[in-house]
Amino acid sequence: MKQIDVQKDILSSNEATASENSTLFSQKGIYVLNLMSSPGAGKTTLLERTIELLKDTLSLGVIEGDIATSYDADRISAHGVPVTQINTGGACHLDSSMIKNALSTFDLDVLDLLIIENVGNLVCPAEFNLGEDAKVMVLSVTEGEDKPLKYPLMFRLSRALIINKVDLLPYTNCSLEKIIEDATSLNPDLSIFETSCTHMTGLNAWKAWLEKEIHTKRI
Amino acid sequence: MHELGIAQSIMQIVLSEAERARARKVLKVTVKVGELAGVLPDSLTFCFNLLAKSTIAEHALLTIEKVPIRGYCSQCESEFVIADHRYCCNTCGNKHIELVSGRELQIGQLEIEDETD
Numbered sequence: 001m002k003q004i005d006v007q008k009d010i011l012s013s014n015e016a017t018a019s020e021n022s023t024l025f026s027q028k029g030i031y032v033l034n035l036m037s038s039p040g041a042g043k044t045t046l047l048e049r050t051i052e053l054l055k056d057t058l059s060l061g062v063i064e065g066d067i068a069t070s071y072d073a074d075r076i077s078a079h080g081v082p083v084t085q086i087n088t089g090g091a092c093h094l095d096s097s098m099i100k101n102a103l104s105t106f107d108l109d110v111l112d113l114l115i116i117e118n119v120g121n122l123v124c125p126a127e128f129n130l131g132e133d134a135k136v137m138v139l140s141v142t143e144g145e146d147k148p149l150k151y152p153l154m155f156r157l158s159r160a161l162i163i164n165k166v167d168l169l170p171y172t173n174c175s176l177e178k179i180i181e182d183a184t185s186l187n188p189d190l191s192i193f194e195t196s197c198t199h200m201t202g203l204n205a206w207k208a209w210l211e212k213e214i215h216t217k218r219i
Numbered sequence: 220m221h222e223l224g225i226a227q228s229i230m231q232i233v234l235s236e237a238e239r240a241r242a243r244k245v246l247k248v249t250v251k252v253g254e255l256a257g258v259l260p261d262s263l264t265f266c267f268n269l270l271a272k273s274t275i276a277e278h279a280l281l282t283i284e285k286v287p288i289r290g291y292c293s294q295c296e297s298e299f300v301i302a303d304h305r306y307c308c309n310t311c312g313n314k315h316i317e318l319v320s321g322r323e324l325q326i327g328q329l330e331i332e333d334e335t336d
Contacts, residue, residue, distance in 0.1 A: 001246065003330050006236055010228045010250065010324040093221055123257045124221035127324070149304050153255045153322075156306070186306050188314040 017096035021131025037138035039120030148182035226266035242331035288321030
């Protein structure tokens, strides 16, 4: 019997491809968001609103990640921006090689902003870097205030948290204060936005944050 | 359920390391899993055993070592275990702490049987 001291990161091959993606994005001057949430938090609707707010001033692209169907890509496509749907066929998250393969469908020379909508899931997407500039989470108030402490890694790694569907707060027993308190205890640098995509509230602050991020990367 | 993807990555590394060492059989694989990684040990073991079938790692024992979440406070220059999601320095209360451990997803050691056995 013999022992081998391996000491190797299990996700090292994903990290290596993520780093290649990141280098390519920097060379092309593209700012990349990895948008994550549980299913039904409102990622796609938020994305549609964001596209409408930015498409006149920026060149956008979208990668949609879902286990199955092209429903989301069809919705994004209706807004006139290039979109590629990745169907993971069962996998609960996107990984960096899926993104690398999808990039050939875009004209990277013209893109300013690429938004990757990850598969709806609060656990797995957090572990797999894609080469993005920032991870952004969407949490809807109907999911409850206990989510930050139940899913700490995603809150810890995200740069921004969008608390969505705040118009529904009167119909839930969810405490917005508790979400903010727990999320900032996990991540004191988290930028937090309170939005309603049906009532179009809170979206300008989110837009301003995103524009500032894109601008900072360009400098 | 990202345990299957993680088990696949483990198996790729294990089989390539075992081949390089001219192993006839893999007896044991030790992995370190941070408590923040959100990996279920039973599920990871199940996936590992499934993928090991018909390979030289079939019947290998997967040992999962849990790594606690530890933080470092640069103000106090102290290191501490983070329990109950209290992500702050337990001396001065500083919230801007660095994570020292807890995110590990690492292969530690392999035990193999080679031609000399």
